[in-house]
Every structure is written in C-alpha cells, then in structure tokens.
Amino acid sequence: MNTTTAQDKRLIALSDEDNVLICCRPIKANEVVMINGTEMQLSTAIGVGHKVARQAITKGEKIVRCGMPIGSATVEIALGQHVHMHNIKSDYMPSHDRHAVQGKI
Amino acid sequence: MTEILGYPREDGRKGIRNVVVVAYLVECAHHVARRIVEGANHTDIQLIGFPGCFPNDYALKLMKRLCTHPNVGAALLVSLGCEGFNRNTLHEEIDGSGRPVKTLVIQKAGGTRSSIDQGLDWVLSTQAQIATQPQVPMGINELIVATICGGSDGTSGISANPAVGRSFDKLVDQGATCIFEETGELIGCEHIMAERSITPELGAEIQASVNKAERYYSKMGYGSFAPGNADGGLTTIEEKSIGAYMKSGSAQISGMIKPGDIPPNGGLYLMDVVPDGEPTFGFPNISDNAEIVEMIASGAHITLFTTGRGSVVGSAISPVIKICSNPETFAQLSDDMDINAGKIILGEASLDEVGEEIYQKTIAVSRGQASLSETLGHQEFILTYKKFDAIGPACLPSH
Numbered sequence: 001m002n003t004t005t006a007q008d009k010r011l012i013a014l015s016d017e018d019n020v021l022i023c024c025r026p027i028k029a030n031e032v033v034m035i036n037g038t039e040m041q042l043s044t045a046i047g048v049g050h051k052v053a054r055q056a057i058t059k060g061e062k063i064v065r066c067g068m069p070i071g072s073a074t075v076e077i078a079l080g081q082h083v084h085m086h087n088i089k090s091d092y093m094p095s096h097d098r099h100a101v102q103g104k105i
Numbered sequence: 106m107t108e109i110l111g112y113p114r115e116d117g118r119k120g121i122r123n124v125v126v127v128a129y130l131v132e133c134a135h136h137v138a139r140r141i142v143e144g145a146n147h148t149d150i151q152l153i154g155f156p157g158c159f160p161n162d163y164a165l166k167l168m169k170r171l172c173t174h175p176n177v178g179a180a181l182l183v184s185l186g187c188e189g190f191n192r193n194t195l196h197e198e199i200d201g202s203g204r205p206v207k208t209l210v211i212q213k214a215g216g217t218r219s220s221i222d223q224g225l226d227w228v229l230s231t232q233a234q235i236a237t238q239p240q241v242p243m244g245i246n247e248l249i250v251a252t253i254c255g256g257s258d259g260t261s262g263i264s265a266n267p268a269v270g271r272s273f274d275k276l277v278d279q280g281a282t283c284i285f286e287e288t289g290e291l292i293g294c295e296h297i298m299a300e301r302s303i304t305p306e307l308g309a310e311i312q313a314s315v316n317k318a319e320r321y322y323s324k325m326g327y328g329s330f331a332p333g334n335a336d337g338g339l340t341t342i343e344e345k346s347i348g349a350y351m352k353s354g355s356a357q358i359s360g361m362i363k364p365g366d367i368p369p370n371g372g373l374y375l376m377d378v379v380p381d382g383e384p385t386f387g388f389p390n391i392s393d394n395a396e397i398v399e400m401i402a403s404g405a406h407i408t409l410f411t412t413g414r415g416s417v418v419g420s421a422i423s424p425v426i427k428i429c430s431n432p433e434t435f436a437q438l439s440d441d442m443d444i445n446a447g448k449i450i451l452g453e454a455s456l457d458e459v460g461e462e463i464y465q466k467t468i469a470v471s472r473g474q475a476s477l478s479e480t481l482g483h484q485e486f487i488l489t490y491k492k493f494d495a496i497g498p499a500c501l502p503s504h
Contacts, residue, residue, distance in 0.1 A: 009452050014263060022259060023338070024450045026433075048433055048450065049259025049338030049413065063340075066262070068293070070344035083340070090341035092292050092319060093328045097335060100327065 011035065011052060015067035020051040020083050022065075033080070040080045051083040063088050109471045111243030112178060115203040119243045120175035121406050121471045122149065124422055125232045127181045127224065128172060129154035130195075131188035137211055138183040141224035148479070149236075150228050151421040153486045160189040163491040166365045169198045170402040172206075176422050178235040179205040181228055183220070186212030205231050243471075246280030246371055250467060251400035251408045252352045253286065255393035258337020258413030258431055262348020264459070265411035265430030265446035270354035271460025272409070272467065273373065277356040282368045284400050285353045286376035288318040289329040289389060293343030294350040298375065302358045306499035310361055314377040318389075321379050325388055333414045337431070352411065360501040363493050364399035369504040376400060377496075386490035394418055394485040397425065407470055409463060417441045419483025424476045426466055428459075443477050 011021040011033060021035065027046040032039060035054060046052055051065070057077040062069040071088045081087070085095060111119030127150065129138035135154060142152040153171060155164045172180040172195065180199050184192045192208055199206040207227050214220040252269050254261055273283045291298065295315035299308030322328050328342040339345045359372030368374045378399055379389045390396045393416060397408050401423045408425045410416065415434040419425040429435040432447030439445070444463055448454035470476050 012263075022263060024260075024452075047338060048431060049261075051259065051338060051340070065344060066347050068343075068347050070293075070347065071341040084338070085335060085340050088340055090328075090343060092342055093323055095330045095335060095341055096327050096332070098332045 013054060014065060017067050018064050019054050019057055019061075020063055020065055021054050023048055023050050023052065035080055038079065042080055044082050046082060053077045053079055053081045053083050055079055109243040109245070109248075109468070110240035110473075111247065112175070112238055113241050114175050116173070118175040118404065119241065119247055120177070121243070121473070122176040122422070122424070123178040123235055123238065124176055125150045125179045125181065125228050125235070126153050126172060126177050126422065127151070127183060127228060128168065130182060130184045130190040130192055131158050132156040133185040133188065134183040134211055137217055137220045137224065140221045141181070141183070141228060144221065144225045145228050145232070147232060150232055151484050153421050153488070155190060155488045157490060158188045160191060161490050163364070163493055164488055165191055165195065167398070167402045167488055168195055170365045170367075170404075171398070171422060172199045173202040173204065174401060174404065174422055176406060177204070178238065179231045181224055182206070182208040183224060184208060184210045186210045205235065244280070245276065245468070248276070248471060249282040249284065249368065249404045249406050250276055251284040251286070251397070251405035252411070253393060253396050253400070253408060254290075254349050254352060254411045255416040255418070256331075256412045256414035257334055257339060257345055257348060259339055260337070260430040260447070260450050261411055261413040262351050264449035264456075265413070265428040266348050266351035268446050268449065268456050268459040268463055269352045269409050269411055269428060271456055272463040273352070273354035274356055275460070275464050276467070277354070277371065277373050280371040282371050282374065282404075283354075283356075284362070284368065284374050284376055284403060284405060286378050286396060286400060287329065287349065287390070288314045288375070288377050288379050289322050290342070290349040291315055291346050292319050293346045297350075298358060304499070304502045307358065307361065307502055310497060310499050311358070311375060314361060314379070317381070318379040321384055321389065324384050337413050359503060361496065362403055362500065363496055364491075365402040366496060367404045369501055372503075376403065380491045381494040382492060385492055389491070391489060392487060394420060394487045395489060398486060398488055407467055409467065411446070415441070417478070417483065418485045419476070419478025419481070421484040421486040424470050425478045425483070426463070426470060426476045427478060428463060441477055441481065
C-alpha cells in the first residue's frame with residue numbers, strides 16, 4: 001500500500017467540516033502519512049478507532065467529528081497529533097478511567 | 106422469502122420463540138430455580154428473576170411484561186415464601202394471559218430438593234405441552250426489534266451502528282416497530298432527536314429526558330462511559346453518543362416509551378431508561394443486559410447488539426444478534442459475532458450492504474434460525490430496582 005497518498009484508507013474524515021480523522025487500520029509510530037496534502041511522520045502509534053488532528057487546533061476550539069462537536073481542546077494540538085483524553089475534554093461530563101474515584105469526576 | 110411463523114397469544118401479539126421461563130422472586134429462591142433450569146437442560150427452558158426482598162413497582166411491572174412476552178409460552182414462579190414480591194398479582198397476570206403458570210413456594214413445598222423435583226416435573230411436562238402449539242403466519246409489521254451498543258469503540262459509530270440504522274430504516278418502512286435507547290448515551294444528540302420527532306411536544310419530552318440523564322449521571326459520579334471505550338479511541342460521552350445515535354437510522358421518531366411500555370404501533374421509538382426523581386437505587390442500568398431486559402419487557406422479539414471491543418452476551422427470552430464494528434475484534438471473536446461490520450472499516454463493504462445483511466439476519470432469526478449467542482447458550486438476565494413516573498401524553502402522539 002502506498003502510505004503517502006491522499007487515498008490512504010487508514011485515516012478517514014467522516015464529514016467535510018471535521019477537524020479530526022479516524023484511524024481504520026493500525027499505524028505504527030514514525031510511519032509517514034499524507035494529511036491534507038502534507039506528508040508527515042506520526043510521532044505515536046495510532047490504533048483503529050482513534051483520532052488524529054486533521055489540522056492545527058487551538059486550545060479551547062471545538063473538536064468536530066461527523067459534523068458534530070465532541071468536546072474541546074485543552075491544549076494546542078498540532079496537525080497529525082493523536083487526539084484523545086490527554087488533549088481534549090467533554091463539554092458535558094468528564095470521562096473516567098480505571099483509576100477513577102467515585103464522585104471525583 | 107419464506108414467511109415468518111409466530112406463536113399466537115391471546116393479546117393478539119405473536120412470538121418467534123416459545124420459552125418456558127423459570128422466575129425466582131428473590132435471591133433466596135435463585136438456587137432452586139437455577140437447578141430446575143439446569144435439570145431441564147433445554148434451550149427453551151430459561152432462567153429469569155429478581156433478587157430483592159423489598160417490593161418495587163418497576164420490578165413487578167417488568168416481571169409481568171416479561172412473563173407475558175410473546176416469546177414466552179409458560180412460566181414457573183419460584184418464591185421462597187416470605188419475600189416482598191407480589192407473587193399473587195404476577196401469577197394472576199400470567200394466568201389471565203392464557204399461559205400455563207405455576208407458583209412454587211419453597212417454604213410450603215418441602216424445601217430445596219422437593220421444590221426442585223416438583224418444578225422440574227412441571228417445566229418438562231409444560232414445555233412438551235406447549236411445544237405442539239401451532240404457529241401462524243406473522244408479518245414483519247408485527248415484529249418489534251430493539252438495538253443496543255455495548256463495548257463501543259471508535260469504529261462503532263462508523264460501521265456497525267449506522268449499518269443497524271440502515272436495517273432499522275428498512276424495518277420501519279415495512280411497518281415494524283424499532284426501539285433504541287439509553288438516553289445517557291445520547292447526550293449531545295438531544296437537539297437532532299427533537300428535530301426528528303413527529304411533534305414538537307414529543308421533541309421537548311425527548312430533550313427533557315436527555316437533560317434528566319445528564320443530571321442523573323452527574324450525581325452518580327460517572328458518565329455512561331467505560332474505560333474500554335477510551336481504549337478503543339472514544340474520548341468523550343458526546344463522541345460515544347454520536348456513534349450510539351447512528352443506530353436509530355433516519356426514520357422519524359414516533360414516540361418515547363419507558364421500560365415495560367409496549368409501543369402502540371409501528372415506527373421508531375426512543376426508550377427513556379433513566380429513573381425519575383432523585384437518584385434512589387443507583388446507576389440507571391448497571392450493565393448491558395439490564396437494558397436488553399427493559400427492551401424485551403417492552404415487547405422486543407430480537408435485539409441487535411453492536412460492539413467494537415467485543416461483547417459476547419445474549420439474553421433470556423429474546424434472541425440477541427451481534428454485529429461487530431471492529432475488524433480486529435472480529436478476527437479475535439468471530440465465533441460470537443453474527444455479522445462482521447468491520448468490513449466497512451476495511452473498505453470491503455458498504456453501509457447499505459451490511460445494513461441489508463443485518464436485515465436478512467433479523468428475518469432469518471425471526472423464522473427460527475438460532476443466533477450465535479443462542480447457539481452458545483447465552484441467556485443472561487438481570488433486573489434491579491428502579492423508579493419511574495408514567496410517560497406523559499406528548500410521548501405517544503399517534504396513540
């Protein structure tokens with residue numbers, strides 16, 4: 001598979017207005033992909049179902065998936081960066097992990 | 106296509122299975138009920154029950170609906186004798202539905218061994234008796250199909266869930282009744298659901314139910330979001346919600362029901378599963394099977410269960426069809442998955458193609474084909490304490 005073309009099926013946009021792409025096939029750290037015409041190396045591995053930034057996203061900006069907001073950036077996010085719990089948060093209620101303490105979200 | 110054959114019931118509904126349920130009415134009767142079911146060792150003799158000793162209107166209502174579900178042909182109630190469950194009312198409801206019913210009170214039946222023997226005799230002879238009941242043609246418009254997602258990940262909302270939505274659209278077009286649920290996993294989708302409602306008043310009720318869910322879960326201290334969701338790429342409750350919402354397809358929303366309410370006619374219905382009033386009994390539904398049971402209590406013949414991380418559950422009473430959204434999970438758990446929606450992620454099939462596959466599987470299982478969870482013997486069941494007010498008139502505009 002040619003990993004540097006825009007037709008790479010590993011990262012898909014669900015809607016034109018989305019600022020994140022969804023990973024459909026596993027991508028290893030340091031692999032080269034093409035996002036929005038920019039060829040770039042991903043710094044971390046991206047698992048199936050995870051998101052990467054389709055463009056630079058500023059702190060506080062809404063994250064848009066499928067044309068709908070799914071939360072806000074808590075820090076500046078660079079193009080191609082993994083978008084997950086370390087850099088975005090819910091606008092409704094916080095997500096918890098296995099170390100959660102009840103009532104502390 | 107061969108027609109569906111159903112078991113006719115006195116209330117006019119038809120079943121696609123003919124199960125004898127053995128229902129314990131308190132945890133103290135669970136062992137006896139389980140031994141009866143194990144002793145019978147028959148696919149159509151299944152265990153359900155309620156563990157609590159204190160009475161609960163919701164649990165009574167759900168047990169009534171479950172024991173008179175169209176897929177149920179007879180019921181054995183197993184009581185210890187002193188619990189708070191109103192066994193007489195439940196017995197009368199089942200008897201009034203024309204089904205064979207027996208109540209076994211362990212304290213009066215000579216204890217464990219004698220109760221197991223008496224119960225086993227009754228379920229075996231009753232199952233043999235109802236097995237000869239003739240079946241009659243059943244239309245797709247008489248089917249109630251539910252959907253749930255469990256163990257969702259970042260692929261659920263782009264493959265299995267919208268594919269189920271496609272199958273729902275086709276079923277609703279053909280007059281079937283479809284139910285989707287978990288208002289706590291539709292947070293962020295309240296505005297678009299309101300726009301899809303057949304009246305503005307229903308839309309307002311739906312928005313209020315999602316607001317209630319947000320308040321309730323906030324008080325519980327956790328959203329309806331499991332750590333496994335995050336492992337699979339989902340980050341926030343609204344992201345999970347957008348994916349879950351896709352299961353509803355694109356039909357207009359005809360009404361909103363609560364657990365145990367039977368939809369009055371065909372169409373798409375939302376089930377409000379979050380209790381009313383101040384949180385009293387804990388989390389709305391402690392696990393996926395609690396939600397499946399609620400939709401079965403509302404008459405669901407079949408549940409379409411989408412999963413990304415890989416749930417393996419089935420259910421008592423009504424078959425569960427599993428649709429796997431993630432190709433990596435499918436490779437691991439293919440024995441448990443009826444439908445591989447991961448093909449969509451790999452670009453090997455379209456949403457429409459998998460939607461049609463789900464529709465065809467739904468019809469095949471309605472005609473008696475066993476789903477994989479049935480073949481594997483999955484008959485999970487859980488019913489806990491909850492409290493609901495009755496739905497308002499705006500919830501069922503066409504009724």
